[in-house]
Amino acid sequence: MVEIEKTVGEEGKELVIHKKVPNHGAIFKELIDIVGEEYVMDKSASLFVYSGDMTENVPHMPEFVVAPITVDEVQKIILLANREKIPIVPFVSGSNLGGLTIPLEGGIIVDLKRMNKILEVNERDQYAIIEAGVTFADIKDYLDKNHPNLIFTYTYATPAAGVVPNVLLEGLVTLSAKYGTTVAFINGLEAVLPTGEIVKVGSCATSKYWFSRNPLPDLIGLFTSWQGMTGIVTKIAVQLDPKPAYTGIKMIMSDEIHESFQLMEELGRAQICDNIIMFNWGLAFAVIQMPREIAGSEKDESAPTIYLEMDYSAVNTIKELEAKEEIIESLAKKYECGLWDYKDVGDGITKVLDVPMTFAGLFTHGPGGLTWIGAYGPCSQYETAWNVANEVFSRHPRFTPWLYAKTFKNGHFGAMRTLIGFDRSNAEEVRETRVLIREMAKELMDIGYIPYKTPVEIAKMILERSDPNFALFMKKIKNSLDPNRIMNPGRWGL
Amino acid sequence: MTEIENWTHMCTRCGTCHNVYKLKLWEKSIPDWLTVCPAGEKYGFEPYFPSGKMWIARGITEGKLELDDPELLKIIYSCTLCGNCEIQCQTDILKEHITEIIETLRERVVEAGLGPMPKQKEFGEWTKKEHNPYLESHEDRLNWLPFDKSELPEKADIIYFVGCTSSYRQKNIASATANILKKLGINFTISKDEWCCGSPLQRTGQSKIAKECAEHNIEIMKKTGAKRVVTSCAGCYRMLAKDYKERYELDYDFEIIHFPDFLLDLLNKGELKLEKSINRTITYHDPCHIGRHMGIYDSPREMLEKIPGIKLVEMERIKENAWCCGAGGGVKSSFNDLALFAAKERCDEAVKTGAQALVSTCPFCWRNLNDAIEVNNLDLKMYDLVELVWEIIK
Numbered sequence: 111m112v113e114i115e116k117t118v119g120e121e122g123k124e125l126v127i128h129k130k131v132p133n134h135g136a137i138f139k140e141l142i143d144i145v146g147e148e149y150v151m152d153k154s155a156s157l158f159v160y161s162g163d164m165t166e167n168v169p170h171m172p173e174f175v176v177a178p179i180t181v182d183e184v185q186k187i188i189l190l191a192n193r194e195k196i197p198i199v200p201f202v203s204g205s206n207l208g209g210l211t212i213p214l215e216g217g218i219i220v221d222l223k224r225m226n227k228i229l230e231v232n233e234r235d236q237y238a239i240i241e242a243g244v245t246f247a248d249i250k251d252y253l254d255k256n257h258p259n260l261i262f263t264y265t266y267a268t269p270a271a272g273v274v275p276n277v278l279l280e281g282l283v284t285l286s287a288k289y290g291t292t293v294a295f296i297n298g299l300e301a302v303l304p305t306g307e308i309v310k311v312g313s314c315a316t317s318k319y320w321f322s323r324n325p326l327p328d329l330i331g332l333f334t335s336w337q338g339m340t341g342i343v344t345k346i347a348v349q350l351d352p353k354p355a356y357t358g359i360k361m362i363m364s365d366e367i368h369e370s371f372q373l374m375e376e377l378g379r380a381q382i383c384d385n386i387i388m389f390n391w392g393l394a395f396a397v398i399q400m401p402r403e404i405a406g407s408e409k410d411e412s413a414p415t416i417y418l419e420m421d422y423s424a425v426n427t428i429k430e431l432e433a434k435e436e437i438i439e440s441l442a443k444k445y446e447c448g449l450w451d452y453k454d455v456g457d458g459i460t461k462v463l464d465v466p467m468t469f470a471g472l473f474t475h476g477p478g479g480l481t482w483i484g485a486y487g488p489c490s491q492y493e494t495a496w497n498v499a500n501e502v503f504s505r506h507p508r509f510t511p512w513l514y515a516k517t518f519k520n521g522h523f524g525a526m527r528t529l530i531g532f533d534r535s536n537a538e539e540v541r542e543t544r545v546l547i548r549e550m551a552k553e554l555m556d557i558g559y560i561p562y563k564t565p566v567e568i569a570k571m572i573l574e575r576s577d578p579n580f581a582l583f584m585k586k587i588k589n590s591l592d593p594n595r596i597m598n599p600g601r602w603g604l
Numbered sequence: 605m606t607e608i609e610n611w612t613h614m615c616t617r618c619g620t621c622h623n624v625y626k627l628k629l630w631e632k633s634i635p636d637w638l639t640v641c642p643a644g645e646k647y648g649f650e651p652y653f654p655s656g657k658m659w660i661a662r663g664i665t666e667g668k669l670e671l672d673d674p675e676l677l678k679i680i681y682s683c684t685l686c687g688n689c690e691i692q693c694q695t696d697i698l699k700e701h702i703t704e705i706i707e708t709l710r711e712r713v714v715e716a717g718l719g720p721m722p723k724q725k726e727f728g729e730w731t732k733k734e735h736n737p738y739l740e741s742h743e744d745r746l747n748w749l750p751f752d753k754s755e756l757p758e759k760a761d762i763i764y765f766v767g768c769t770s771s772y773r774q775k776n777i778a779s780a781t782a783n784i785l786k787k788l789g790i791n792f793t794i795s796k797d798e799w800c801c802g803s804p805l806q807r808t809g810q811s812k813i814a815k816e817c818a819e820h821n822i823e824i825m826k827k828t829g830a831k832r833v834v835t836s837c838a839g840c841y842r843m844l845a846k847d848y849k850e851r852y853e854l855d856y857d858f859e860i861i862h863f864p865d866f867l868l869d870l871l872n873k874g875e876l877k878l879e880k881s882i883n884r885t886i887t888y889h890d891p892c893h894i895g896r897h898m899g900i901y902d903s904p905r906e907m908l909e910k911i912p913g914i915k916l917v918e919m920e921r922i923k924e925n926a927w928c929c930g931a932g933g934g935v936k937s938s939f940n941d942l943a944l945f946a947a948k949e950r951c952d953e954a955v956k957t958g959a960q961a962l963v964s965t966c967p968f969c970w971r972n973l974n975d976a977i978e979v980n981n982l983d984l985k986m987y988d989l990v991e992l993v994w995e996i997i998k
Contacts, residue, residue, distance in 0.1 A: 118668060125668050151649060153675035158663045159649075159656040164616035177648050203619050204650070224648045247623045247637030269637040270619025478613045535613040 112197065112215040122537025125161060126170040128216030131196060134173065141176050141218075144186045149177040149224070160201065160211070160219045165481040166532065166543040167209030167565050172199070172219045179224040181300070181308060181344045188342065188596075189306040191218055195594045200338045202243055202272030206279060207482050208563035210337050214600030220342060222272070228252050229345065233260065235321050236350045237297050242274045242343055249273055253350070260350040263295060274346050278334050279563050282484070282516060282525055284421065285351065287383045290519035291486075293334045297322055297347040301333060304341055304592035312347065320347035332587065335562065337569075338598040340591050354423030356431040360438055361450040363414035370416050371493040371515075373445040377420060378489060378521025380441065382434040385421035386517040390500075393512040393529070418447070477533030481543060483550040483568070484527045487559030489517065495526040498553050503528070506546045508539065526559060570603035608708055609665040614698040615658035621689035621702075622653060624925045638921055640688040642930050642946035651679045654689035654702050661705050664712075671716050680709045681721050682942055684935045685807055686892040686928035710809025720808040721938035728810040731817065735799035736768040737937075746796060748775035750783055753796065760793035763830045763858075765821070765844060767837035767967065768800050774967035780994035781836040781863055787997055788876060792834075795824045803839040803893075806847060808934040818843070818852045825858060836863045836990055838891035838966035839932070842898055862894055864965050864989050868907045880996045881913030886987070887959035888916060889950060889973065890926040891966035904965050904989055911992060917957040919950075927953065929964070931972035947976030951984055961985040963992065 115129045131137060134152070141150040151157065152174045162169030173196075178184045191198040197217025204211045213219060225241040226248055232238075240249065247269035249262050263285040265276050280291035289295065298312020298320045311329040314320040323330050332340050364370050370388065377386050394417040420438060424430035442449050487495060492515055503511035512529035528550050532543045551561050551568045555575060561568050573581045588595075588604050622644060623637040639645050644653035651660060657680060663669035669676075685703045693699035713719030720728070727737030734742045746753055748771060764785060770778035785792045799821055802814030821844075825833060835841040845860040870876035888908060894900040901923040908916050921927045930936070930946025951973060954962045962977075962984055964970055974986040 119666065123666065148647065149649075151651075151675060153673050154669055155660050155663070155673040155676040155679055156649065156651045158669055159617075159651045159659045164618065175649060204617065205619055221649060245622075247639075251637050268619045270622040478616050480616055480618075533613075535610065 112217070120537050122540035123534075124168055125158075126168060128171065128173065130173055131194065133194070137190070137194060137196065138174065140190055141174060141187065144190070145176055145178050145183050149179075151175045160204070160213070160221075162212055163204050163206070163209055164479060164534075165207055165209050165565065166479065166540050166547065167212055167481075170213050170216060172213040173216050175219045175221055177221045177224050181302065184220065184342050184344055185302050185306055185308060187218065187220060188302050188304065191596050192305055192594050195596060197599050198342075198596050199598050200242070200275075200342045202275050203245070203268070203270050205268055205271050206275060206563050207480065207484070208279075208337075209565040210279070210563060210598075210601070214566060214598075217596075217599075222274075222342075225344065231257050231260070231350070232319070233257060235319060236260065236352070237320055237347045238262065238350055239320055239345055239347045240273060241345055242272070244273050245270050246273055246276070257350075259353050261353045262348060262350055263289070263292065265292070273348065274343055277346060277348060278343060279337070280335055280486075282527070285384050286516055286518050286525075287378065287386045287421075288520065290522070293330070294519075295349045296330055296334070297349055299330065299333060299343050299347070300345040301341040301343045304594070304597045308344075309341075314347065332591070337563075337601040339588060339601050339604065340597060342597075352425050354425050356424040356428050358422050358431055358435060360420045360422075360435075360442075362418040362420075362442060362447045363416070363450060364418070364447050365415045366445075366447065367416060367496065368493060369445040370418055370447060371496070373441055373447055374418060374492060374515070374517055375489050375521060376441055377438070378517035378524070380437055381520045382437050383420050383422045383517075385419070387419045388515045389417040389419070390496075390511060390513040391415060391417075392510045393514050477531065477535065479532035479534035479540065479543065480529065481532070481547060482527055482529045483547055483554060483561050484525060484563060485551070485554045485559035485561045486518070486523055486525050487554070487557070489521055489524045491557050491559065492524055492526075494557050495554060495559055498557060499526060499528045499550065502546065502550045502553055505549070506542060508542065509546065526554065566600055566603060569601065573603060608701070608705060611698050611701050611705060612658055612662040612665055614695050615655050615662070616695075617650070617655040617659060619653075619655065621655055621693050623692065624921065625692040625694060638925070640692055640921075640925065640927065642684055642686070642928055642949075643682045643942060645949075646942050646945045647682070651675075652682060654683075654693070654706075657683065657706055657709070658698070658702065661709055664709070671713055672718055677713065677719055677721060680706060680713070681719070681724070681808070681934060682939045683933055684892070684928045684930060684943075684946065685933035687896040688892075688925070688928060691896060691924045707807065707809065710807075711811055712809075714809040720810060720934065723937040724804075724808040724810070724934045727937065728805055728808070728813050731800050731805060731813055735817070736772060737800060737804050738768055738772045740772045745771050745798065746794065748778050749794070750779045751786065756793045756796070757791075758793070758827075759829045760791050761830055762790060762792040762832045762834060763825055763828055764792055764794050765801070765825075765833050765835045765840055766794060766798060767835065767840040769839075769967040769971065770837055771798075774970050774988070777836050777967045777970065777988045777990060780988070780990040781834075783994055783998065784867070784990060785834075788870065793828055793830070795828065797824050801837075801840040801843040802847070803843045804934060804937075806843065806851070807932065811851075814847075815852050818848045818854060822848065822854050822856050826856065830858060832859045832861060834861050834863050834866050836965075836967065836988070838862070838893035839968055842893040845898065862900060862965065864904045864907050865900065867990075867993060868903050868910075871907070871910055876993075876997070878911055878993070878996050882911060882992060882995060883913040884961055885915045885917060885959050886961040886963050887919050887954045887957045888922075889919075889929060889954070889962055889964040889969060890923055891964055891969045892926070892928050892932055894965065895926055896924055907989060908963060908992075911996065914992070917959050919953045919957055921953065929969040929972045931968045936968070936972055943972050944976055944979060947972045948980055951976045951980070951982050955982060955984055959984070961987050963987045963989055965989050
């Protein structure tokens with residue numbers, strides 16, 4: 111643990127400042143030698159921007175920020191950090207909602223935005239090889255212009271969000287009902303290990319094609335959900351899909367929560383949707399900006415409680431699409447849920463459909479703070495998780511409950527996301543947000559859900575509840591890969 | 605907490621300000637997520653994006669950062685104040701004040717004696733002495749005039765406010781404008797004692813000097829008895845039409861008109877006839893100061909389309925999403941590498957359209973875009989709209 115010099119600001123608006131390394135000047139000079147003067151910063155104004163994120167997590171000042179553009183430069187930075195035992199934190203946009211780029215022990219932030227090249231798109235094998243700083247905006251624009259017959263899956267985050275962090279952190283996307291989290295889209299990757307070796311994982315380790323992670327031992331897992339603790343991923347191959355010839359979206363707006371969740375579960379198993387997502391009123395109104403005549407301006411008896419969106423598509427024929435519609439209609443009828451065509455719901459819906467998106471109503475709700483507990487769990491517990499989340503929110507009435515649930519991988523599991531907008535200028539509200547987050551994580555874990563993209567306190571809670579040998583196994587892997595504990599130290603409480 | 609301090613808390617650093625925000629699925633005319641911030645794209649670090657600057661402003665208001673931070677000046681001054689982030693940001697209230705917050709930060713460092721950048725400070729001092737930021741003599745201000753000064757009346761219906769860039773650098777634009785007015789028999793004058801409009805000073809935090817310039821200019825314009833003021837500079841137009849009234853609360857009742865609008869009006873009334881043709885494919889660059897800042901997007905295009913033989917083709921980022929030329933906000937004088945980076949990107953976008961010429965309606969855009977054309981040896985010719993009109997009617 112790097113020593114803390116001081117904490118400034120009251121609790122809720124605090125900033126932690128760490129002691130500088132004794133040879134700060136020499137390290138600064140060496141970083142300049144690696145990337146050039148323009149791409150190293152070590153003064154407070156710049157460092158402050160990297161100290162925190164939009165969440166309630168306590169900001170910590172880094173000591174340096176460096177922006178490499180080549181793998182060679184990344185390797186040299188890591189070798190330097192390893193030699194000097196300086197913490198190192200990879201960064202692209204910092205919009206992960208888990209405080210994951212906050213440098214808990216100071217050190218060097220490696221801003222990878224300059225590594226923004228799409229290196230290859232293989233149309234026949236349907237994958238793209240991209241650099242670490244490529245954003246969802248970059249890949250969408252590139253595919254639309256150069257390979258209009260292919261699509262990537264798009265995140266429910268801003269266009270400026272990085273693709274590589276998202277896929278490494280199990281993001282939730284527009285094709286999740288079919289494939290699961292974004293980890294499923296990784297064919298292979300290249301990473302610089304904490305000790306400086308450059309490794310390739312997946313078929314690219316052996317073949318010139320980055321076609322799959324099969325059939326070699328699957329070492330991708332050494333980098334996914336590790337929150338940047340096992341190396342810096344410099345390239346990744348992501349799976350692309352054919353652009354569907356036909357697409358459709360249906361909505362259900364209902365007060366029948368039980369029936370709606372049963373329908374959601376069965377829709378997953380029916381294997382016909384690309385995306386199945388259930389919003390509560392608060393989120394529908396904030397994000398989709400549902401017209402008030404439909405949603406109601408406040409949640410009253412006239413406003414539907416839940417909004418179930420189903421996206422489906424057909425690569426080949428309209429008949430294929432119509433067959434899917436027929437199944438959706440029949441299931442909706444079975445559960446007595448009325449269907450709406452999305453076009454009848456209003457313009458605001460396109461904010462959700464047009465991904466990558468901004469979640470305008472959330473990121474931009476005004477007071478500047480946004481956080482969450484996102485958790486994955488069994489489909490059988492959808493409704494229980496929904497009720498638990500509402501119960502936790504009811505204990506903190508100053509926050510508007512923003513909830514959504516998703517079905518993953520043809521009904522094999524699902525997600526529950528609870529989002530909290532808060533006023534970051536109000537220290538007392540920030541403190542209450544921290545309490546709410548802990549309660550939400552605990553109570554969702556009690557019913558079998560597991561939070562993801564977790565801030566350190568929640569990650570510790572997960573490990574405390576885990577099989578002791580799981581935590582031990584993680585520690586062994588971490589110590590073996592990163593003996594000097596330089597990569598994003600403190601994450602997962604390790 | 606003051607209003608401005610409150611605004612600084614609103615930015616989540618979500619990154620929406622990095623790209624063109626696409627509002628609706630079916631609006632195919634809006635490009636997908638193209639980049640919008642010259643400084644952010646050039647330097648790549650978070651602090652150079654608008655959101656980074658909002659966070660720094662918050663750090664200062666919370667007392668966590670000091671104004672004398674050695675990197676602060678470069679960060680807050682390497683912004684062209686183009687305002688594209690205000691178009692893309694989706695946070696209510698904040699989105700209307702991003703450039704205002706940056707200008708306020710600049711004012712604060714100037715007040716503290718820490719700013720502006722050395723060259724900008726120099727042009728502030730020079731403006732106090734010779735009333736222009738180009739280190740030129742005030743006496744030479746009208747040297748570009750294509751006819752004798754004595755032909756300029758003391759009183760007239762219209763004043764042509766030339767601006768410093770057209771007076772001392774892009775004299776081609778000043779000459780074409782004056783020639784057109786004269787040829788059309790317009791009763792106009794140009795003040796021999798015009799001072800800098802104040803735009804480069806206001807944008808660099810030197811608002812006290814800018815205000816002095818504004819007060820002087822209003823006074824001398826009032827003396828001419830004119831009812832209308834035409835400008836051929838986008839920066840001057842914004843200052844005269846917006847800042848003089850809203851920021852400095854000066855009292856005047858002239859109608860301020862950007863020259864292409866003035867020409868379009870004459871054309872529509874039949875008082876300007878474009879009988880010859882110019883066979884050229886051109887594309888139009890929206891200057892930030894008349895476009896995003898003042899909402900003038902369509903009239904220059906309408907004017908260009910009425911020139912016989914002109915074929916107007918559009919770039920990807922146009923109107924409110926237009927990529928900045930890179931010159932504004934004091935960037936050209938202090939961060940020429942950033943200015944040329946932005947201009948090169950704009951010229952490359954123009955070349956992609958197949959246009960032979962890039963046309964704008966601002967001498968500062970003209971200069972910076974033309975610098976990029978020359979430095980990069982691009983197959984593109986730079987024009988101001990008034991130059992094309994003069995080419996036809998001369």
